[in-house]
Amino acid sequence: MEEKELVIIGAGPAGLCAAIEARKKNIDVLIIDENIKPGGQLFKQIHRFFGSKQHMAGIRGITIGEKLLEEVEKLQANVWLDSTAYGIFGNRIAGVIKSRKKNVTVKAKAILIAAGAVENPISFEGWTLPGVMGAGACQTMINIHRVLPGKKALMIGAGNVGLIVAYQMLQAGIEVKAVIEIMPKINGYMVHAAKIKRFGVPIFLSTTILEASGKNEVEAAVICPVDQDYKPILKRTKSLDVDLICIAAGLQPLNELLCQAGCQFTYKPYLGGNVALHNENMETTIDGIFVAGDCSGIEEASTAMEEGKLAGIAIAEKIRKRKWDDEKLEVRNRLNDFRIGTFGEKRKISKMEIEKEYYEKVKN
Amino acid sequence: MKKNDLRIYDHPILGKLPEKKRVSIYFNGRKLIAYEGEMIAAALYANGIRALRKTEKFKQTRGIFCAIGRCTDCVMTVGGIPNIRTCVTPVRNGMKVESQKGRGRWKKKNW
Numbered sequence: 379m380e381e382k383e384l385v386i387i388g389a390g391p392a393g394l395c396a397a398i399e400a401r402k403k404n405i406d407v408l409i410i411d412e413n414i415k416p417g418g419q420l421f422k423q424i425h426r427f428f429g430s431k432q433h434m435a436g437i438r439g440i441t442i443g444e445k446l447l448e449e450v451e452k453l454q455a456n457v458w459l460d461s462t463a464y465g466i467f468g469n470r471i472a473g474v475i476k477s478r479k480k481n482v483t484v485k486a487k488a489i490l491i492a493a494g495a496v497e498n499p500i501s502f503e504g505w506t507l508p509g510v511m512g513a514g515a516c517q518t519m520i521n522i523h524r525v526l527p528g529k530k531a532l533m534i535g536a537g538n539v540g541l542i543v544a545y546q547m548l549q550a551g552i553e554v555k556a557v558i559e560i561m562p563k564i565n566g567y568m569v570h571a572a573k574i575k576r577f578g579v580p581i582f583l584s585t586t587i588l589e590a591s592g593k594n595e596v597e598a599a600v601i602c603p604v605d606q607d608y609k610p611i612l613k614r615t616k617s618l619d620v621d622l623i624c625i626a627a628g629l630q631p632l633n634e635l636l637c638q639a640g641c642q643f644t645y646k647p648y649l650g651g652n653v654a655l656h657n658e659n660m661e662t663t664i665d666g667i668f669v670a671g672d673c674s675g676i677e678e679a680s681t682a683m684e685e686g687k688l689a690g691i692a693i694a695e696k697i698r699k700r701k702w703d704d705e706k707l708e709v710r711n712r713l714n715d716f717r718i719g720t721f722g723e724k725r726k727i728s729k730m731e732i733e734k735e736y737y738e739k740v741k742n
Numbered sequence: 743m744k745k746n747d748l749r750i751y752d753h754p755i756l757g758k759l760p761e762k763k764r765v766s767i768y769f770n771g772r773k774l775i776a777y778e779g780e781m782i783a784a785a786l787y788a789n790g791i792r793a794l795r796k797t798e799k800f801k802q803t804r805g806i807f808c809a810i811g812r813c814t815d816c817v818m819t820v821g822g823i824p825n826i827r828t829c830v831t832p833v834r835n836g837m838k839v840e841s842q843k844g845r846g847r848w849k850k851k852n853w
Binding site for chain 1: 748749750753754755756759780781784787788792793794802803804805806807808809810811812813815830832
């Protein structure tokens with residue numbers, strides 16, 4: 379068994395930021411990631427981030443990813459790539475298949491689970507056909523693999539992910555036939571909706587998909603408007619000539635490792651579903667197990683980075699038995715500044731509820 | 743763009759596709775050109791192949807769904823080993839990739 383002070387699972391924005399903060403405080407850090415390259419989903423974010431300057435707004439995700447990797451390398455954090463953390467056992471022991479070959483157990487003083495999220499599917503007739511995929515999956519195909527998963531597309535969902543990915547599909551040369559949204563309004567920022575409207579892409583509101591048709595692959599999509607009770611108005615059904623259907627129906631935290639570690643959960647719809655209870659230091663109900671990023675509730679890469687920093691500092695405090703309150707306050711202020719607007723506000727409230735529920739479960 | 747070449751050679755933000763070494767892989771015995779280091783599923787999609795496997799009971803086709811190794815919809819038999827997640831497994835020169843039927847069958851390792 380190997381021993382480390384801090385094991386971080388997931389080398390995405392949250393995990394990398396936590397590693398940087400912990401390394402600055404001279405904590406012995408090991409980052410484990412299943413992928414061949416670090417950066418999580420940052421490298422498919424080719425758009426400029428929003429928020430204010432202190433949140434690195436205006437910089438593209440790919441550039442932020444490169445900066446983080448540079449810093450991690452400079453600070454000499456250990457990174458195991460192509461290595462799957464398959465379990466958390468009692469007393470903070472992580473089970474890892476290192477480089478897809480060797481089973482290794484690592485004992486740590488603290489474990490940060492920053493495993494990220496998984497896309498929500500929605501089911502409809504034909505939804506399993508090749509050519510139906512997550513919006514994030516399409517983003518990975520076009521921006522990372524540089525391969526078109528189809529030539530003519532339908533996007534389901536007009537939230538930020540649906541709108542941004544629809545625009546990136548246009549940039550990659552895919553003809554986006556339409557964006558449909560079952561709600562009566564566009565849920566994402568208008569600036570993103572305007573971008574695709576300028577390309578002449580229609581956004582059909584109060585509209586759903588009935589079927590993806592085709593023999594072995596998607597050959598068409600059948601869409602239909604819905605009434606006030608979200609029931610399809612079948613006589614207004616129409617068929618779209620597409621070979622690609624992308625689903626942008628939100629994400630949910632990847633909770634397996636947190637579950638296995640014995641963490642307690644709460645249901646928070648504005649944060650993507652079941653979320654591990656955690657306190658203001660990102661520590662879960664299990665002593666020494668921390669959580670950050672989408673894994674602690676679905677938000678943005680910008681908040682994931684701040685939460686990672688917060689966890690990194692708090693873990694260093696716990697291990698070194700010291701206090702860095704000023705640094706934590708700065709991060710918390712930035713998090714608060716980011717959680718504004720219709721959705722940000724709801725997330726902020728959900729986060730506060732989580733903290734409250736945490737203290738109800740864990741008596742000080 | 744050639745009919746079955748779905749690579750994005752030029753991108754307004756990402757620029758030109760960097761030159762990479764080409765390798766050969768075999769899809770159900772058919773030779774295909776792939777780029778060194780790219781994921782198997784990406785190489786297949788680039789060659790216009792999207793149906794990667796068939797399900798056990800209803801023989802339905804499946805392709806990429808999540809593209810990040812979570813959903814296991816893209817599993818194929820690679821080098822005789824079934825259930826390999828092709829969206830997160832890179833190609834190797836001479837690799838034999840077969841569309842998987844159902845849960846697949848273990849064969850002698852030969853890659």
